[in-house]
Amino acid sequence: MLAYIGRRLLATIPVMAVVAVLVFSMLRLTPGDPAAIIAGAAANSQDIIDIRQKLGLDRPIVEQFAIWIGHVLSGDFGESFFFKKQVADLILDRVGPTLALATFTMVWSVLIAVPLGVIAANRQGTWVDRLVMGFSVLGFSVPVFVIGYTLVYVFSIRLNWLPVQGYQPIAEGLGGFLQRLILPSLTLSVIYIALIARIARTSIL
Amino acid sequence: MLNRRFFHAAFLVAIAAAATLLPPADVRAQSVLRVVKHSDLKIVDPIWTTAYITRDHGYMIYDTLFATDANNQIRPQMVDKFDISPDKLTYTMTLRDGLLWHDGNTVTAADCVASIKRWGAKDAMGQKMMSFVKEMPIVDAKTFKIILSAPTGLVLTALGKPSSAVPFMMPKRVAETSPSEQISDYTGSGPFVFKKDEWKPGDKAVYVKFDKYKPRAEPPSGLAGGKVAKVDRVEWRVVADQQTAVNALIQGEIDFIEQPSHDLLPILRNEGNVKLVDWNPLGNQYAFRFNTTAKPFDNAKVRQALLYAFNQQDFLQAVVGDKQYYKVCKALFVCGTPLASDKGMDGLLESNFTKAQALLKEAGYDGTPIVLLHSTDLQVLTNLAPVAKSLMEKAGFKVDMQDMDWQSVVARRAKKDPPSQGGWHAFLTSWVSADILNPVSTAFLNASCDKALFGWPCDMEIEKLRDDFARETDPAKQKAIAEAVQLRWTQYPTHIHLGQWYQPGASRKNVDGYVVAPASVFWNISKTGK
Numbered sequence: 001m002l003a004y005i006g007r008r009l010l011a012t013i014p015v016m017a018v019v020a021v022l023v024f025s026m027l028r029l030t031p032g033d034p035a036a037i038i039a040g041a042a043a044n045s046q047d048i049i050d051i052r053q054k055l056g057l058d059r060p061i062v063e064q065f066a067i068w069i070g071h072v073l074s075g076d077f078g079e080s081f082f083f084k085k086q087v088a089d090l091i092l093d094r095v096g097p098t099l100a101l102a103t104f105t106m107v108w109s110v111l112i113a114v115p116l117g118v119i120a121a122n123r124q125g126t127w128v129d130r131l132v133m134g135f136s137v138l139g140f141s142v143p144v145f146v147i148g149y150t151l152v153y154v155f156s157i158r159l160n161w162l163p164v165q166g167y168q169p170i171a172e173g174l175g176g177f178l179q180r181l182i183l184p185s186l187t188l189s190v191i192y193i194a195l196i197a198r199i200a201r202t203s204i205l
Numbered sequence: 206m207l208n209r210r211f212f213h214a215a216f217l218v219a220i221a222a223a224a225t226l227l228p229p230a231d232v233r234a235q236s237v238l239r240v241v242k243h244s245d246l247k248i249v250d251p252i253w254t255t256a257y258i259t260r261d262h263g264y265m266i267y268d269t270l271f272a273t274d275a276n277n278q279i280r281p282q283m284v285d286k287f288d289i290s291p292d293k294l295t296y297t298m299t300l301r302d303g304l305l306w307h308d309g310n311t312v313t314a315a316d317c318v319a320s321i322k323r324w325g326a327k328d329a330m331g332q333k334m335m336s337f338v339k340e341m342p343i344v345d346a347k348t349f350k351i352i353l354s355a356p357t358g359l360v361l362t363a364l365g366k367p368s369s370a371v372p373f374m375m376p377k378r379v380a381e382t383s384p385s386e387q388i389s390d391y392t393g394s395g396p397f398v399f400k401k402d403e404w405k406p407g408d409k410a411v412y413v414k415f416d417k418y419k420p421r422a423e424p425p426s427g428l429a430g431g432k433v434a435k436v437d438r439v440e441w442r443v444v445a446d447q448q449t450a451v452n453a454l455i456q457g458e459i460d461f462i463e464q465p466s467h468d469l470l471p472i473l474r475n476e477g478n479v480k481l482v483d484w485n486p487l488g489n490q491y492a493f494r495f496n497t498t499a500k501p502f503d504n505a506k507v508r509q510a511l512l513y514a515f516n517q518q519d520f521l522q523a524v525v526g527d528k529q530y531y532k533v534c535k536a537l538f539v540c541g542t543p544l545a546s547d548k549g550m551d552g553l554l555e556s557n558f559t560k561a562q563a564l565l566k567e568a569g570y571d572g573t574p575i576v577l578l579h580s581t582d583l584q585v586l587t588n589l590a591p592v593a594k595s596l597m598e599k600a601g602f603k604v605d606m607q608d609m610d611w612q613s614v615v616a617r618r619a620k621k622d623p624p625s626q627g628g629w630h631a632f633l634t635s636w637v638s639a640d641i642l643n644p645v646s647t648a649f650l651n652a653s654c655d656k657a658l659f660g661w662p663c664d665m666e667i668e669k670l671r672d673d674f675a676r677e678t679d680p681a682k683q684k685a686i687a688e689a690v691q692l693r694w695t696q697y698p699t700h701i702h703l704g705q706w707y708q709p710g711a712s713r714k715n716v717d718g719y720v721v722a723p724a725s726v727f728w729n730i731s732k733t734g735k
Contacts (some may be wrong), residue, residue: 152452156452161457164449
């Protein structure tokens with residue numbers, strides 16, 4: 001098992017390398033001058049030249065890539081020129097909400113979809129089966145934003161049970177954390193519920 | 206038995222969960238104003254960028270020497286008293302007692318001189334003012350002088366200018382940062398303190414009341430007067446989706462939306478707990494900017510053709526839609542303000558395509574496609590470029606409208622490359638009216654060639670008139686010069702103004718005291734109940 005995990009991890013290295021080259025190239029070769037963006041609207045030509053030199057944007061692109069990848073490999077993602085914060089910190093700020101949302105979405109999906117699929121299989125051909133499969137078709141077809149707005153309208157605006165928006169870290173209270181995750185994760189899970197319910201039903205039959 | 210145990214455990218968990226629904230006691234005791242601003246705060250140096258969100262951040266944490274009141278008059282703010290010598294060459298300014306930085310140190314004249322220098326190196330109006338400044342000697346800890354080489358009416362107007370870039374005062378150690386670099390120390394002396402540790406770009410920016418701020422005794426008026434913080438904490442929340450922000454306001458999760466989109470205003474108007482707030486009656490002005498260095502817009506006649514081809518109504522209707530929130534206005538310097546005039550505007554901006562086509566023929570336009578940058582992600586700009594394209598094509602232009610997000614427009618417009626090689630011919634934007642009330646502050650009228658803003662117009666006559674305006678102190682003569690600028694502009698268009706529009710905010714009804722000003726500020730605002 002460990003060997004398998006090791007092999008899989010090693011296999012990601014060339015993928016990461018290709019992604020790094022592609023992303024770097026796309027950002028640097030597409031129209032637009034980062035120095036001009038950074039310099040702001042009121043900057044003159046000299047300001048832009050100064051920033052370009054300071055950030056090394058006037059060097060050959062291969063050299064720029066080598067410097068950047070060297071820093072990344074040593075764990076230094078640099079400081080965001082705009083935010084004046086460490087890029088690693090900016091990414092870390094978003095890890096918590098992302099993981100929480102992904103986890104909740106998965107939990108909803110499995111908790112709801114598997115029983116639905118089992119029930120539909122057990123009642124094959126009955127109205128229950130048709131109801132579950134109808135829901136499944138709807139889950140695939142209705143855009144996420146429509147589901148989101150509908151859930152907000154029902155559970156936030158009409159029933160006043162859950163907040164419309166926002167995120168609260170778990171450290172600031174479990175209740176607020178859960179309250180704010182229910183609607184977005186439920187919205188995102190609808191398409192997975194539809195998919196997994198169909199798979200579960202088919203597997204049993 | 207198992208069931209009883211299960212239900213007992215479930216009950217305890219439910220009680221514990223319910224307890225965590227309540228915020229901590231110290232937060233409950235605070236009055237918190239939760240606001241959705243027009244964009245996310247990304248840059249926090251209001252001298253380095255002219256972005257309005259950063260300007261508004263500046264008003265939270267910094268103070269100004271002078272400020273513009275509700276009647277567009279310049280009033281002392283941090284300054285207690287000032288004196289102008291009879292020859293109008295020396296301004297002596299003394300700071301108020303009790304002004305403190307957020308770190309507890311006293312605000313000094315040296316701080317203010319350093320701040321003026323940094324702002325004067327960056328801001329267009331500041332640069333013009335500084336071209337008159339010979340020296341700024343410090344008299345004592347609270348007093349300094351501004352000594353001019355020639356009289357100008359610009360000193361107080363520039364130091365009290367309401368919008369970007371506002372001459373905010375910073376500690377000397379911060380103000381000594383190069384103007385082309387961003388500051389990293391956010392110590393101010395304004396009514397609120399920036400909580401850097403709670404700032405999460407893309408999520409929220411937090412400000413808390415500065416208990417040691419000493420407001421002026423006068424009531425607030427525009428951006429002048431007493432800045433009394435009446436809430437303990439202001440949170441700028443990022444809610445990217447307008448409909449979600451509106452739902453959150455209706456539910457009381459937030460207290461104020463600075464710029465709800467116009468199509469959602471009817472919903473808000475009918476909500477019992479929500480009111481619309483006209484915090485910026487001066488409004489905004491749309492503008493079409495030429496790249497005067499790129500053929501065919503290097504030819505003034507081709508640019509004039511668009512002055513005839515365009516009409517403001519089409520643009521305003523396409524973006525704003527509701528007549529209550531827009532105004533057709535031919536005055537370059539904003540209708541309803543002292544320098545507004547229709548001089549030279551007869552027959553212009555009336556979609557006279559025959560005249561436009563004749564001018565294009567006279568100019569020898571060869572059918573070069575016009576690269577028109579189309580910003581697609583800002584609701585208040587998105588519909589402008591398609592209208593421009595349609596009217597330009599009716600006038601005989603070929604138009605290559607290129608779709609991109611606003612940040613890409615910002616990147617492209619700085620490029621001087623030929624339009625066919627990644628440059629540009631034209632784009633559309635919007636100005637807060639307070640930024641364009643006279644020929645000096647109107648950045649698009651800066652026609653100093655390479656030193657001008659992107660588009661780089663180059664006209665010595667406009668520049669001479671702007672200098673004359675800066676030197677003039679008599680309001681009547683200033684108005685005559687402003688009209689002369691407008692007349693010259695009809696011959697050498699640097700941009701085209703496309704009408705005024707207004708943006709009310711939306712607030713919960715339990716929040717009061719909004720200050721009417723060109724920038725959305727949060728002193729004087731109180732909140733009752735939840």
